[in-house]
Amino acid sequence: MTTTDSDASGSTAMEEAITSTDPVTLAKVWAMGGMTAVLAGLVAGLLVSLERLDLEGAGIFGSGDELFQFWSAHRVALVLLGVLPMLIALGTTIVPRQCGANTLLFPRAAALACWTWLIGAGMTVVGFLVDGGLGTPDGGGQRQATALTLMGILLVVGGLMVAIMCILSTIFSGRAAGMGLGDIPYLSWTTLVAGTIWLGMLPVLAANAVLAYVDLRGRPAIRFGAEDAIWEQLSWVFTHPAIYLLALPVLGIALDAISSATGSEPANRGVLLIATAAFGFLSFGAYAQSFFDTPGTPIMEEAIYVLAAFAIVPVALVVLGGVLDLLRRGGSGLGPRPPASVVLSVIAVLLTVAGTVLGALRVVAPWDLLETSVTGAHFTLIVGAAIIGAVAGLNHWGQELLGSPGSPGMILLGGLAASLGVVLIGAADAVSGFLGQADFTGVDLATAGYPGSATAALNSISTLGAVAFLVAGLIWAVAGVKHLAAEPGGTG
Amino acid sequence: MADMTPTAPTRPRSLVIASAFGTGAVLAYFGGLFGIYFSIRADAMAWGTRWFPEGAIELAPGGMNMATMAVSAVTMGWAVHSVLNDDRVHAYLALALTAVMGIAMVNQTAFYIADIGLPIDTSQATTLMFVIVGSHLVMVSIGVLWLGLLLLRALGGQDTSRHRDLVSAAALYWYAATAIYAVIWIGIYIAK
Numbered sequence: 001m002t003t004t005d006s007d008a009s010g011s012t013a014m015e016e017a018i019t020s021t022d023p024v025t026l027a028k029v030w031a032m033g034g035m036t037a038v039l040a041g042l043v044a045g046l047l048v049s050l051e052r053l054d055l056e057g058a059g060i061f062g063s064g065d066e067l068f069q070f071w072s073a074h075r076v077a078l079v080l081l082g083v084l085p086m087l088i089a090l091g092t093t094i095v096p097r098q099c100g101a102n103t104l105l106f107p108r109a110a111a112l113a114c115w116t117w118l119i120g121a122g123m124t125v126v127g128f129l130v131d132g133g134l135g136t137p138d139g140g141g142q143r144q145a146t147a148l149t150l151m152g153i154l155l156v157v158g159g160l161m162v163a164i165m166c167i168l169s170t171i172f173s174g175r176a177a178g179m180g181l182g183d184i185p186y187l188s189w190t191t192l193v194a195g196t197i198w199l200g201m202l203p204v205l206a207a208n209a210v211l212a213y214v215d216l217r218g219r220p221a222i223r224f225g226a227e228d229a230i231w232e233q234l235s236w237v238f239t240h241p242a243i244y245l246l247a248l249p250v251l252g253i254a255l256d257a258i259s260s261a262t263g264s265e266p267a268n269r270g271v272l273l274i275a276t277a278a279f280g281f282l283s284f285g286a287y288a289q290s291f292f293d294t295p296g297t298p299i300m301e302e303a304i305y306v307l308a309a310f311a312i313v314p315v316a317l318v319v320l321g322g323v324l325d326l327l328r329r330g331g332s333g334l335g336p337r338p339p340a341s342v343v344l345s346v347i348a349v350l351l352t353v354a355g356t357v358l359g360a361l362r363v364v365a366p367w368d369l370l371e372t373s374v375t376g377a378h379f380t381l382i383v384g385a386a387i388i389g390a391v392a393g394l395n396h397w398g399q400e401l402l403g404s405p406g407s408p409g410m411i412l413l414g415g416l417a418a419s420l421g422v423v424l425i426g427a428a429d430a431v432s433g434f435l436g437q438a439d440f441t442g443v444d445l446a447t448a449g450y451p452g453s454a455t456a457a458l459n460s461i462s463t464l465g466a467v468a469f470l471v472a473g474l475i476w477a478v479a480g481v482k483h484l485a486a487e488p489g490g491t492g
Numbered sequence: 493m494a495d496m497t498p499t500a501p502t503r504p505r506s507l508v509i510a511s512a513f514g515t516g517a518v519l520a521y522f523g524g525l526f527g528i529y530f531s532i533r534a535d536a537m538a539w540g541t542r543w544f545p546e547g548a549i550e551l552a553p554g555g556m557n558m559a560t561m562a563v564s565a566v567t568m569g570w571a572v573h574s575v576l577n578d579d580r581v582h583a584y585l586a587l588a589l590t591a592v593m594g595i596a597m598v599n600q601t602a603f604y605i606a607d608i609g610l611p612i613d614t615s616q617a618t619t620l621m622f623v624i625v626g627s628h629l630v631m632v633s634i635g636v637l638w639l640g641l642l643l644l645r646a647l648g649g650q651d652t653s654r655h656r657d658l659v660s661a662a663a664l665y666w667y668a669a670t671a672i673y674a675v676i677w678i679g680i681y682i683a684k
Contacts, residue, residue, distance in 0.1 A: 105506050165513045173506035203517045204524030211528065214623050219613050286520070292528055294535045 018115070021107035023096065024401060026114045027089040028484070030163075031394060033118055034085035035480060038387055039473045040125065041077030044070045046466040049425075052441050052459050064442045065136035071440055072231055073128040075238040078383050079246065080156050081121045084198075086390040087249045088160065091167040091191045094397045098185040098256075100176025106166045113162035120155025127152050135212075135230030137442075143216060146227065150213040153234075157206045164195045164202075182273060186259075187393070189273060190252030193280035194245050201242055204286040208233045232291040239375060240359045241308045242285030243382045247352040250389025251276055251319045254345035257396040258323060261342045262330025266322045275318040282312045300363070300370050309363040316356045323349050340412035341396035347419045348389030351426075355381035358430055367434070373441075374433030377426045384422030384469070388415055391476055398483065406483035410475055418472035424465025428458040511661030515668045518631060522672050525627065529620045530679065536617075543617050544684050545610070553604040554681025557597050558673060564593035565670040568663050571642075575651050575659045583646050583659075590666065591639040594632050597673075601629055621680055628676060631669050638662045 017025060048071045051060045061067040096104050104110050127133065132145025134153075171192050175184065181192070212233060215225030223229060236242060255272065259265055266272055290299050299305060323346060327334075334342065358378050362369045369375070391411060398406040432455040433439075536543050571586035605625065612622045642662055645651050651659055 106510060161517055165510055165517070168513050169506055169510040172509045199513060199517045200520045203521035204527075207521050207524035207528070210627065211525070211620070211623050214612070214626075215619050222613055222619050223616050224619065286524060287527075289528075292531050294531060295538070 019111075021111045023092045023104045023107065023110065026107075026110055027093040027401060029114050029118065030085045030089035030092060032480065032484075033121060034082050034089065034390075035473075035477060037077045037081030037085070037121060037125075038083070039470075039477060041074050041082055042466070042470040042473045044074040044077060046463070046470050048074060049459070049463040049466040053456070053463060055441060063138070063140060065138050065140035066131075067442065068136050068231075068440060069128055069131070069133035069141065072134050073125075075379065076124065076128075076134070076153070078387070079238055079243070080153070080160070081124065083246050083383060083386045083390060084160055085117065086387070086394070087191070087194075087246070088163045088167070090187065090249070090253070090390070090393050090397065091195070092163065093401055094393075095167055095188045095191050096170050096174060097400065098188045099171055099174060100179055101170050101174030103174075104166055105170045105174050109162055110166040113159045113166065115159075116155050116162070117159025120152045120157075120159055123152030124149055124156060125152075134234055135227040137228050137440075139227035141227055143227075146230065147213060147216055150209050150216070150230070153209050154206055154213070157202050157209070161199060161202050161206075164198055167191060168195045168199070182270075186252035186255035186272070186276070187249060188252070190249045190276050190280070193277050194248040194283075197245055197280050197284050200284060201237070201245070201286045205234060205237050208289075229291065233289065236285055236288050236290070238379060239288075240285070240362065240378060241283050241288065241305070241312070243379060244283035244312060244356070244359075245280065245285075246386035247348075247355070247382050247389070248276065248280050248283065250345070250348045250352065250386050250393075251279065253341075253389050253393035253396065254323055254349045255319075255326070257339075257341045257345045257392060258326045258330075260396070261339050262326055262333055264326060264330035266326055267329075268322060268325070272319060272322045275315050275322075278315045279312060279319065282308045282315065301365055306363045306365075309360045313353075313356045313360050316353045320349055320353050339396070340408040340415065341392045343412060344388050344392035344395070344415040344419075347415065348385045348392060351381050351385035351388065351419070351422060354426070355385060358426070362433075369433055371439055372433035373429040373437045373439050375439045377429035377433060380422055380429065381426040384418065384426070388418050388422070391415060391418075402483055404483065404486055406486075407479045410479035410482075414472040414475035414479065416472075417468050417475065421465040421467070421469030421472060424468065425462050426465075428462035428465065432458045432462070505657050505660070507657035507661045508664065511664050515665050518665075519668060519672070522624070522627065522675070525620070525624050526675060526679065529624060532616055532620070544621075545614075548608065548610050549681060549684050550604075551681055553600060554677050557600055558677040558681075560593050560597045560600070561670045561673045564590045564597070565667055567593065568666045572656070572659055572663045575646070575656045576653050578653050580646065580649070583651060584643065587639055587643045587646060591636050591643065594636040594639065598629055598632055598636070601625060624676060624680065628669070628672055631672070635662070635666050635669055638665065 011019070017029070020026070047060055048067065051067055061070065092104055092110060096102075127145050127149025130145040130148070131142040132147070132149045133141060134149060135141065135146060171181075171184065171188055181189075184192070211224045212230045213225065215221045215223065216230075217225070221227075224233065255266065288299055288305055293299055327346070355378060358374065358381060361367070362374045362378055392415070394401070395406060395408060395411045398404070435455050435458075437455045533543055567586050567590045571583055571590060574580075574582035574586055605622070610618050612618055639662060642651060642659055645658065
């Protein structure tokens, strides 16, 4: 086992940050990077939402390709650059402590992972901004920039995988003697399950990206690197069932935060461990690649896909039952002003349950909702729940991370604004989807799938939600910066 | 006088655990590629389309590579056994032989790829084949570098029965590389 390096004396704060293998320092990089990406993703989402208000005018983006680049950037930024790193921040610092480990195992590998991810995230963002991204419907992007985006995605995936390996190894090998896997706290348990499944899915995403990159470079693409095909190969990560995995650690955060605040333990721990494990396994989505559909039943209409969408609803309800049971037995001890982490984690669980229900409705074949904005609503509910839950976790363990409790009032305010935003976007886009609006609308009404119906009003509501979500992100960013500035002994 | 011989460490083998996770991730990567390869191939076959041009893929190079990898798996096991028994001379031999066979496999594959006369952009089949075989070459190359590190550690007396985790971790990775090549050999070189 490698030990954590001690801080070098006489080095600058920047040098210390870059060369540090201290899990807390790495967690700050993961959390700040993730929060920045979430903000960027929310800005992209708002711009796309504004464009959708006036599909005839195309006032913000000049073409459908540009709109598509921001639309896909919104999803990539929130998932691979935003939520996952925020969850890894908790996994890097809190999980080892929960397991009784001295520190994170393989700290140098964890540092390598962190900086690899950061460089990859930078390349990905630049790739999107210079007319690249993950392909475009009409092939109007810059091939070199698209290749840069793919390379960035590969570095991001590589960094995330190494970080997850360090966390999982710590849970397996570093936990205190006598502590079984069934005894570890809920965040560690859900991180263990989610990390294992991510290690099964992220390499498949990498395989997709390598295939597209190799085909894209140097000559006309055969198939995989064609500009109009790249997103479709990678999009399985951003939809059912893979997307649920983002919410799994949030369930663990909720159970730990509420348990800690109420001072009570769930009565049915074994059931909750099994339910969260089932939630993870039902989230495995590497098989659901519609791009490679062969003649016959499309994968999104196969029994396994539909069954997973329905089976995850009762599983999520079981976890919700555990949360409500905790609140019932210990809620009176929370007082009139419960901690922000408790409020936000309960909201996150409720949004997760709502997301699973919408996900089940989405796969009902006669309604034909797979290509509609119900998919976007589903994404928003689950990813929104994950963001709110991750912020709740960072707030709950803020004292341990930074030595001070931070600004719970601002965190709560931001969380409520985010919840409002997620509900508005989710509800409006879900109804629009039932009315036939496409998930990616393009820049004209024909592509959007509706002839100027009531969805215009619903899109306005969705845009209001996007504004609220962005405001929440800004409030959290201010709270985070204040928290870091107030950190005892340094600026972090 | 009490026995002062230190007992073997009982701490869980973190390097082996980490290697298992890493190797699992590599297997998932190749699982994804194989899934795509066999799915598209089955589709092409169903439509009566030729997958590779007639005679383009020869059996001999793949077979030789498979034999090399299979023997290298045996020598890797020999290395683990030698380290476990603190047999340094055999450990040197076994690690060096495994690394040499890895290099031979890389050399043979690189020669065949250059000689095959099938540009990568000929078809979906060739693109997939080059990505899969190329990825495996990278995997074996990383394994060879790892073996070189192990050999240096063994020469320095650091690979012993008490500190065998790195050898066991490398062995796990190497066995996976051999298993993956078996799928390549059967799926690409034999089934074509």
